[in-house]
Amino acid sequence: MTPPTTPAPVPHQVQDVLLAEPRGFCAGVDRAIEIVERALAQFGAPIYVRHEIVHNTYVVNDLKAKGAIFIEELADVPPGATLIFSAHGVSQEVRREADRRGFQVYDATCPLVTKVHIEVAKLRREGFEFIMIGHKGHPEVEGTMGQLSEGIYLVEDEADVQRVQVSDPTKLAVVTQTTLSVDDAAAIMAAIKARFPQIRQPKQQDICYATQNRQDAIKVMAPQVDVVIVVGSPTSSNSNRLRELAERLGTPAYMVDCPEDLRESWFEGRPRVGLTAGASAPDVLVQQVIQQLKQLGALSVRRMQGVEEHVRFPLPKGLGGTGLDRPLPTERSAP
Known part of the structure; x- marks a missing residue:
């Protein structure tokens, strides 16, 4: 009688987790x-x-x-x-x-959004119209466009640029939603400049330091891993952009709102996992996802090198703040 064979042990699906720096709250x-x-x-x-x-x-x-x-x-x-x-x-x-x-x-x-609002109001008083690069229906876009009753036009892609009709191309400025893909915004900006060569751009780009830094970290991390997990809610613009960027770089990527959203099938044949979080996702969720990945076999968790963020914004007067904004440092990492 042939003795029953012992099944071979199943190899760990997840072996290594690479943790993006920076990630999470801005x-x-x-x-x-x-x-x-x-x-x-x-x-x-x-x-x-x-x-x-x-x-x-x-x-x-x-x-x-x-x-x-x-x-x-x-x-x-x-x-x-x-x-x-x-x-x-x-x-x-x-x-x-x-x-x-x-x-x-x-x-x-966010004071970086307020900066855009102030710029719109200032230039409107000087007779400018605006093109806004952003996503229709996003509350930030509605807020920025709602600084004016007229004279601001939304573009979501390069095709939209060709449809814009302005009163005076020499009195035209551009503003941007702060949580966009840096690369997508650059492509749309190039189309705007090609059609409106005299358009006025902000002194500093509107896309915020945190969005830039988290996208730069993905560009470094994605080639080093087999799959990317982004912690963030479906409504989070900057979290969605992180997932899209990883996929554009050729790495499968998924977004999870909580650790229960993880699926074992995502890691089949993909033992190296990159983990990041959008700017509105708390670190407690990242730690819960790490624990879940350990349940799936992760043996090591290591942090990648990245820029350290030290930006702090004052609270409003009446809630412990002075009500006075101080200069805002710009922090960006190198890809």
Whole structure:
């Protein structure tokens, strides 16, 4: 009688995890969350927030549990309530409506988005029209375009550039959503400059330092791994761009909102895993994903070298801040 054969051990699907640096929260997200938490501590629940404070399910649910109520329409906020504008910014009409309704307002708009709003207002007073590079329907785009009642035109791709009709090509400026793909924005910018050679560009690019740094890290990491996992919510623009960039570089990539989203099939024949997180994803989720990858066999976790970010933004006056912005350092990593 032939003895039963012992099945060969199944090799670990995941062996090594390479952790991107930098990853996760940026200064604008840190500030926005702290504004909500300080308002809750100072005034008590409920605190109303127009739109998700940042695009991350875990963060929003955590703040809901602490007493934040997220709304889209100001009519849903009771008179005299405390209202916070999300990190994405709001239109001038939303600001006027909040004033009319008499809310106590704290503005969690990322200062880098506010910088774009200030530039739009300044140049409009000088007679400029604008082309905005961004994604239709994104709250940041709606907020920036809503700084003006007319004279600002959205382009999402190079084809859109050819359809723009402006009053005076010599009085035209360009602004950009802060969370775009750097490479995509550059291609659209090239098409804009080809059609409107005299267009005025910002002194510094509008795409934020954190978006730039996380994309640069992907460019270094993707060739070193077999698959990339991006921690981020489906609504997060910058997280989606990280996944797209990895795939463009030839590495399969997936985005997860929580560790339960991981699928074993993603790692079949792909033992080297790259892990990063969008600018609105908390590190607690990254650590949970690491633990899940260890359950799938990961034997080592190592951090790649990357730029260290030291940017900090002040809080609004009344929540521990002075209400005065200080100069904003620009931090970018080299690819």
